[in-house]
Amino acid sequence: MAFDDRIDQALHGALSALGHQGAPPRLAAAIPYAVFPAGARIRPTILLAVATACGDDRPEVATAAAVALELIHCASLVHDDLPVFDNAGLRRGKPSLHRAFGEPLAVLAGDSLIVMGFEVLARAGATAPDRALALTACLARHTGAPHGICAGQAWESEQKVDLAAYHRAKTAALFVAATQMGAIAAGQDAEPWVDLGARIGEAFQVADDLKDALLTSDQTGKPCGQDAAHLRPSAVQTMGVDGAMQHMKDILGGAIASIPSCPGEAMLANLVLAYARKMTVLPMAASKDPA
Amino acid sequence: MAFDDRIDQALHGALSALGHQGAPPRLAAAIPYAVFPAGARIRPTILLAVATACGDDRPEVATAAAVALELIHCASLVHDDLPVFDNAGLRRGKPSLHRAFGEPLAVLAGDSLIVMGFEVLARAGATAPDRALALTACLARHTGAPHGICAGQAWESEQKVDLAAYHRAKTAALFVAATQMGAIAAGQDAEPWVDLGARIGEAFQVADDLKDALLTSDQTGKPCGQDAAHLRPSAVQTMGVDGAMQHMKDILGGAIASIPSCPGEAMLANLVLAYARKMTVLPMAASKDPA
Numbered sequence: 001m002a003f004d005d006r007i008d009q010a011l012h013g014a015l016s017a018l019g020h021q022g023a024p025p026r027l028a029a030a031i032p033y034a035v036f037p038a039g040a041r042i043r044p045t046i047l048l049a050v051a052t053a054c055g056d057d058r059p060e061v062a063t064a065a066a067v068a069l070e071l072i073h074c075a076s077l078v079h080d081d082l083p084v085f086d087n088a089g090l091r092r093g094k095p096s097l098h099r100a101f102g103e104p105l106a107v108l109a110g111d112s113l114i115v116m117g118f119e120v121l122a123r124a125g126a127t128a129p130d131r132a133l134a135l136t137a138c139l140a141r142h143t144g145a146p147h148g149i150c151a152g153q154a155w156e157s158e159q160k161v162d163l164a165a166y167h168r169a170k171t172a173a174l175f176v177a178a179t180q181m182g183a184i185a186a187g188q189d190a191e192p193w194v195d196l197g198a199r200i201g202e203a204f205q206v207a208d209d210l211k212d213a214l215l216t217s218d219q220t221g222k223p224c225g226q227d228a229a230h231l232r233p234s235a236v237q238t239m240g241v242d243g244a245m246q247h248m249k250d251i252l253g254g255a256i257a258s259i260p261s262c263p264g265e266a267m268l269a270n271l272v273l274a275y276a277r278k279m280t281v282l283p284m285a286a287s288k289d290p291a
Numbered sequence: 292m293a294f295d296d297r298i299d300q301a302l303h304g305a306l307s308a309l310g311h312q313g314a315p316p317r318l319a320a321a322i323p324y325a326v327f328p329a330g331a332r333i334r335p336t337i338l339l340a341v342a343t344a345c346g347d348d349r350p351e352v353a354t355a356a357a358v359a360l361e362l363i364h365c366a367s368l369v370h371d372d373l374p375v376f377d378n379a380g381l382r383r384g385k386p387s388l389h390r391a392f393g394e395p396l397a398v399l400a401g402d403s404l405i406v407m408g409f410e411v412l413a414r415a416g417a418t419a420p421d422r423a424l425a426l427t428a429c430l431a432r433h434t435g436a437p438h439g440i441c442a443g444q445a446w447e448s449e450q451k452v453d454l455a456a457y458h459r460a461k462t463a464a465l466f467v468a469a470t471q472m473g474a475i476a477a478g479q480d481a482e483p484w485v486d487l488g489a490r491i492g493e494a495f496q497v498a499d500d501l502k503d504a505l506l507t508s509d510q511t512g513k514p515c516g517q518d519a520a521h522l523r524p525s526a527v528q529t530m531g532v533d534g535a536m537q538h539m540k541d542i543l544g545g546a547i548a549s550i551p552s553c554p555g556e557a558m559l560a561n562l563v564l565a566y567a568r569k570m571t572v573l574p575m576a577a578s579k580d581p582a
Contacts, residue, residue, distance in 0.1 A: 023442060
């Protein structure tokens with residue numbers, strides 16, 4: 001099964017319990033609204049690609065890990081879009097969750113998605129308890145404080161920002177989780193996979209800065225020009241558009257070079273190249289378009 | 292060691308990682324602010340009491356479970372206090388977290404505490420992976436959606452409220468988690484312990500309604516009169532003060548009768564009686580005080 005289908009089928013399965021009797025109907029509607037329709041699903045795809053490259057001997061565990069990671073990512077989008085943070089009205093081409101359901105349900109849907117991520121891992125543990133626990137610890141480390149995406153977002157509430165720590169936590173953390181969890185799900189050592197995740201995350205951050213600076217909301221399905229509006233540090237601001245574009249290519253080259261030697265090495269390199277093309281094609285066109 | 296000391300020592304241990312280099316300082320300060328000074332720690336105390344009654348053969352697992360449960364409870368207080376919910380300015384006798392640190396950090400501290408709860412369980416899993424996974428599944432079920440405290444809070448965003456489901460999820464869920472997790476941490480079947488948790492939770496809800504109606508902020512360390520202000524259903528509203536008081540005593544009688552036969556049965560009955568006295572003494576005095 002293609003990674004996309006595997007991820008979406010499993011996400012539907014994870015959310016199916018929300019239809020149970022006794023669930024508050026609006027929360028039960030808000031949670032799937034945060035998860036579908038699919039975004040790029042880039043983090044769980046990387047996770048499954050690494051698991052596959054590592055042999056994927058427990059596909060049900062890798063699938064659960066991919067679902068857990070995507071649920072946490074969706075939770076972070078819902079909370080980051082809140083008026084107290086980005087106050088984003090658009091997400092994946094439709095009204096952000098708090099615009100559609102109100103702020104209380106946006107807070108609670110985000111909370112529920114975080115919990116559900118860990119619940120999915122616990123349920124997958126029946127056949128491989130040690131892997132499920134290692135996956136839980138890895139996902140928690142990259143989600144919470146002091147070094148996960150919560151910490152990353154919290155840097156925006158600081159007067160003095162540690163820029164390296166900010167980017168590492170805000171964006172790279174879930175990419176490192178993706179590569180590490182892929183390895184853990186397949187019973188392999190996670191450590192050699194840190195670099196690949198960190199570099200993809202770094203490239204993704206630069207690509208995001210470029211898209212935010214160069215594209216329109218119609219092209220991205222979310223508000224643009226947010227870095228400048230919120231005075232957030234960005235690669236475009238520090239290196240200019242051409243500099244940022246070159247920087248991203250260099251990082252992706254480093255990412256490919258960092259892939260640990262394994263049977264799926266070529267497949268993974270192709271995946272990174274495909275993402276690189278996807279990440280650059282729109283900003284590239286926009287930067288050449290004087291309109 | 293007394294339950295209180297055991298819980299507080301372990302909570303300090305769980306939070307110690309926040310001092311690590313690279314953590315955003317204000318988030319690293321906000322998270323302990325949500326956990327200390329101690330509230331009643333009633334949920335983790337019940338958990339440890341049930342674990343003790345069941346033999347407590349893996350005390351480190353029971354302690355981790357108690358910490359995880361309390362962290363989730365603290366997270367729920369932080370998020371429930373937010374302006375979009377109760378807009379509470381006081382909590383445990385000091386400014387609520389969003390008043391002290393701002394709303395963005397209140398959202399993120401709550402998120403981080405949820406994540407940390409599951410992280411603590413995963414770390415405790417080294418010696419007893421199956422118990423850690425069962426504890427994770429149990430805690431998640433009673434925290435998220437469709438039936439946990441997130442769902443409970445979400446009922447307040449519904450036009451038509453299923454009152455039984457609302458109270459079961461909003462208040463009873465974490466008490467059921469407490470008794471069930473105590474049993475699981477000690478390697479016992481969780482099912483026989485559901486009733487005790489549900490009844491303590493129900494009594495606690497009635498006691499809370501009484502305190503909200505009868506006491507002042509000085510006495511409770513949090514805003515009072517909130518049920519009436521937010522038009523929330525309450526036992527005082529439906530049965531009056533005397534009716535609610537009698538109802539609470541009946542429920543606690545039922546709670547004691549529901550304690551499964553075990554070596555710690557008498558100790559648990561005493562614990563419930565002690566809480567009953569604690570829960571009734573202030574409202575009782577207030578209801579007799581015409582001022």
